[in-house]
Amino acid sequence: xxxxxxxxxxxxxxxxxxxxxxxxxxxxxxxxxxxxxxxxxxxxxxxxxxxxxxxxxxxxxxxxxxxxxxxxxxxxxxxxxxxxxxxxxxxxxxxxxxxxxxxxxxxxxxxxxx
Numbered sequence: 001x002x003x004x005x006x007x008x009x010x011x012x013x014x015x016x017x018x019x020x021x022x023x024x025x026x027x028x029x030x031x032x033x034x035x036x037x038x039x040x041x042x043x044x045x046x047x048x049x050x051x052x053x054x055x056x057x058x059x060x061x062x063x064x065x066x067x068x069x070x071x072x073x074x075x076x077x078x079x080x081x082x083x084x085x086x087x088x089x090x091x092x093x094x095x096x097x098x099x100x101x102x103x104x105x106x107x108x109x110x111x112x113x114x
Contacts, residue, residue: 009103011045042090070092
């Protein structure tokens with residue numbers, strides 16, 4: 001069975017940017033009050049699978065995005081592999097991943113219907 005179809009990812013709430021001199025290799029969080037710029041990155045993290053099983057899945061996801069020429073990098077963040085894409089490419093990336101059978105966990109607010 002295809003492991004991508006069993007994968008669930010979510011977007012980390014923090015925005016990132018490439019660390020000076022380490023584009024494609026290291027990121028740093030952008031302060032909450034920081035200016036939004038064209039070079040802002042979003043991080044997509046696997047909810048499942050996790051641990052050592054996450055790395056090969058993230059590399060497959062990265063390849064799927066590379067196939068449609070969406071620049072991305074798989075780097076460790078918060079102790080887990082994360083897929084970093086440019087903010088402008090986030091919708092194309094999530095659309096591509098959904099087409100590969102990856103579930104995208106999205107936050108929602110519970111509203112009382114009464």
